[in-house]
Amino acid sequence: MHLDVHDLRDFYYRTPLGRAAQGVIREELVRHWPDTKGLSVAGFGFALPLLRPFLEPSRRVVGLMPGPQGCMHWPPGAANVAVLCEDTLWPLDTGSVDRLVLLHGLETSEHPTAVLEEAWRVLTPNGRVVVVVPNRSGLWSRSDKTPFGYGRPYTPSQLEAQLKRHRFVTESASSALYQPPSVRKGWRRVAALMEGVGRHIPVFKAGGVLIAEATKQVASMTRPGLPEAVKRPLRVLEGIGAPVPEPSRRGGR
Numbered sequence: 001m002h003l004d005v006h007d008l009r010d011f012y013y014r015t016p017l018g019r020a021a022q023g024v025i026r027e028e029l030v031r032h033w034p035d036t037k038g039l040s041v042a043g044f045g046f047a048l049p050l051l052r053p054f055l056e057p058s059r060r061v062v063g064l065m066p067g068p069q070g071c072m073h074w075p076p077g078a079a080n081v082a083v084l085c086e087d088t089l090w091p092l093d094t095g096s097v098d099r100l101v102l103l104h105g106l107e108t109s110e111h112p113t114a115v116l117e118e119a120w121r122v123l124t125p126n127g128r129v130v131v132v133v134p135n136r137s138g139l140w141s142r143s144d145k146t147p148f149g150y151g152r153p154y155t156p157s158q159l160e161a162q163l164k165r166h167r168f169v170t171e172s173a174s175s176a177l178y179q180p181p182s183v184r185k186g187w188r189r190v191a192a193l194m195e196g197v198g199r200h201i202p203v204f205k206a207g208g209v210l211i212a213e214a215t216k217q218v219a220s221m222t223r224p225g226l227p228e229a230v231k232r233p234l235r236v237l238e239g240i241g242a243p244v245p246e247p248s249r250r251g252g253r
Contacts, residue, residue, distance in 0.1 A: 002108045003147055005070035008046040011147055021146070021177060022049040025132060025209065028176050029053075029101060032130055032213050039098035042122070044090070044115065045105025046147070048074045048082065054099075055081075062097075064090055066105065088114040092122045100129040107133045107151035116166035123216040129168065130213045133159060135175055140208030143181045148208060159212050168214035175207025 011018035029050050033041075037057045043050060044064040052075065055061050063082040065071040071084040085091055087109050100119055109115050119129055134141035134153040141153035154162075160170045 001110065001150075002066045002069035003046070003104060003150060005046070005065065005072050008069070008104065008147055009072060012046075012049045017146065017181065020179065024176050024179075025103070025211070026050045026053065028174070028211055029130055032172075033099055033128075036099060040096060041099045041101075042092065042097045043101045043103065044119070045069070045103045045108070047101045047103040047105070048072075050101055050103060051081075062092065064092075064105075066109065069104075069108075087111045088118065090118045090122055094121050095124050095127075097122045098124055098127050100127065101132070102129065103132045104147055104151075106131060107153065109151075112152075112162070113166070116162070116168070120167055120216055125216060125218045127216045128171075128213060129216075130211060131159065131163070132209055132211050135207055135210045138175070138177070138206070138208040140177055140181045146181050148177075148181075154210055156210060156212075159210055163212065163214045167217045169217050170212055170214045173210065173212045175210055177208030178206055179208075181208065 012022050013019070026049065030053050033054070035057070036054045038059050040060045040062075041051065041054045041058045042062045042064060045066065046069065048063045048065075051061055051063060055075065061081050063074055064085050065082055067084055067086050071082055073080045074082045083091060088111055100123060102115070102119070106112055106115055123129060134148040134151065136153040136155045136158075138153075140146055140148040143149045156173055160173065163170055
């Protein structure tokens, strides 16, 4: 079940823990997409906190917000780019999005297959999607004090397998949020240090979220007929003479 937009807004914009999580995940996303000049960027779920760095350079930015979750005006003080939609039908043309990010859109949806099918549909042939989901082995998925404690958490292999089933090729996978989901000041003071150390730990179970980047897989076009020219055609009819026309018969017996 999708979370309520007001709860998500309050967490990411009004709590120290939410602002810290927003910053860590957004930094990872920008590392994947350092330049989106002239590209169309979209987010599904509650991806608004991650989209701000792409507002200026991108050709277009759209925040898709599921109906059960609700919608909010974003960004504040500027023209709204957030729209309400269904998991199974996004108001975007086929092949119109170059970059897509899912945050609180896949693990909380009752129709994850439909979400990934729509993601595949709207992406361009060379389009890329970044999926952010709770890590089943991490601490954040075990705490209901954050949005990552709701929905279906994933393991790296489960996430990659689900992407593969929906015609995506995983290009990279990592984890983030190595800090514990605690509001205690002691943990907040060492949060940045833990994130820096965590980036060098080659195990997924340490991070609170999994971040996978995948590309849209498109089947190659094939031409009708034989795939290769026949270099030595079989001459099965050699030696058979040309047909001789039957002489015309005039008159009768």
